[in-house]
Amino acid sequence: MSKNDSSNSKKTLFLDIGNSSIKAGYKEKEEWIKASDNFKSITYLISWLNNHKDSYEDLVVASVRKDHFKLLENQIVDHRIQEILIENLAPERLSYSSPRTLGVDRYLGCLGAFKEAKAPVVVIDAGSACTIDYMDEKGIYQGGVIMPGLQSIIDVFKLSAPELPDIEIEIPSTWPGKTTAESLQWGQVGFFKAGIESALKRYSEQFGDFELFITGGDAQKISELIEGTSTQDEFLIFKGMEAFIKA
Numbered sequence: 001m002s003k004n005d006s007s008n009s010k011k012t013l014f015l016d017i018g019n020s021s022i023k024a025g026y027k028e029k030e031e032w033i034k035a036s037d038n039f040k041s042i043t044y045l046i047s048w049l050n051n052h053k054d055s056y057e058d059l060v061v062a063s064v065r066k067d068h069f070k071l072l073e074n075q076i077v078d079h080r081i082q083e084i085l086i087e088n089l090a091p092e093r094l095s096y097s098s099p100r101t102l103g104v105d106r107y108l109g110c111l112g113a114f115k116e117a118k119a120p121v122v123v124i125d126a127g128s129a130c131t132i133d134y135m136d137e138k139g140i141y142q143g144g145v146i147m148p149g150l151q152s153i154i155d156v157f158k159l160s161a162p163e164l165p166d167i168e169i170e171i172p173s174t175w176p177g178k179t180t181a182e183s184l185q186w187g188q189v190g191f192f193k194a195g196i197e198s199a200l201k202r203y204s205e206q207f208g209d210f211e212l213f214i215t216g217g218d219a220q221k222i223s224e225l226i227e228g229t230s231t232q233d234e235f236l237i238f239k240g241m242e243a244f245i246k247a
Contacts, residue, residue, distance in 0.1 A: 010057035013049075014238045016105060017042070017063035017072075020128040021217070025238045026056070032235040042068040046075050053078060060084065060241050064103045084108065084244055095142045103131075106144065108240030110135035113213040115243045116233070120210040122203055123236065124196065126218035128152060132199045134207065142207075145199045150218045153188050169221055193225045200226075 013035070016023040022045050024035035039045045042065075049056075059081045063069040073081060086104045096102055106125070113121040114135045125131045126149060133144030148156075150169065157164050167184045171193065177183030203210060212230040214223055219232045233239075 010055065012058045012060060013056040014241050015045075015059060015061045015063070015072075016237045016241075017061065017065055017068050018105060018127065019064055022068075023237075025235060027238075027242070032238055034234070042071055046072060049076055058082065060245060062104050062108055062237065062241055064105060082245060084241055089244075093140055095140055105237055106131050106133050107141050108244060109133065109213075109215060109236045110141055110240070111139070111243050112236035112238070112240030113211070113231075113233070114139050115239060116213075116231075116236075117211040120207060122200060122210050122212050124212070124214045124216070124219075124222060124230075125236075126150065126214065126216035126222050130192075130196070130216075130218075130222075132196060134203050134210070136207065147192075147195055150189075150192055150221060153192050156188070157184075169225075171225070189225070196222065196226055200228075 011026040011028065014025050022039035022042065024037075024039065024045075025032055026035070027033070037048055039048065057079060059076065059079060061069060061072065061081060062084045069083060084104055086099055086102050086107065089107065091099070094102070094107070109123045109125050110121060110133050113123050120137045121135050123131075123133050123135075125133075128149045128151070130147050130149045131144055132147070134142045136142055154167070154169065164184060165181050167181050167188065169189055170185065171190055172182040172185050174182065175186070177186045200212070212228065213236060214230050214232050215234055215236045219234070223230055223232055
């Protein structure tokens with residue numbers, strides 16, 4: 001929270017520490033706001049937090065990086081830190097065979113969507129990885145899909161076949177591809193789109209109707225690629241974190 005982010009009262013800051021990105025947000029007058037800085041490293045985040053001690057009081061943290069959380073815990077000593085761990089979740093809230101390896105962010109994104117929809121939800125979290133997870137009408141997390149993110153698929157030939165052309169992230173109007181670029185678009189963007197739509201179809205066939213939410217850095221691109229109605233919400237995980245600590 002820069003000077004433009006802060007107000008007279010201290011806030012609770014929610015931190016989502018992922019494998020390749022760190023996001024921070026807070027709630028002000030019932031409205032969610034993203035911290036204005038772009039946190040490219042845990043050391044930058046710690047420096048930023050220490051420079052904004054007067055803006056926040058508590059930290060609520062969901063981290064898939066234990067090393068990053070440990071560094072944060074060791075260097076931020078003046079404020080309360082509450083870590084959300086999958087181990088803190090009641091077992092009956094999960095239908096998942098390996099909960100100890102479940103990234104807590106996957107559960108929290110679904111919980112945030114479920115609190116919004118009050119109905120079964122599928123959440124696509126589109127970052128360096130793309131997860132497609134399902135939570136049922138009782139708020140029980142049922143598992144999901146982990147696939148490479150869109151940019152990971154686009155970059156797959158950068159080292160192994162550097163002579164191939166760069167492509168736009170779109171689906172060609174002709175089938176099959178009539179140029180190398182179009183052929184790559186079908187094999188990369190089309191493959192990605194088909195993977196997501198296949199997962200959504202299987203959820204629908206197995207569980208019935210659900211509300212679809214999309215979050216993450218590539219949410220807009222995915223929303224444009226796939227058919228059907230969806231809700232984009234960049235604050236899903238923060239909403240899930242808030243629901244978790246209030247439960």
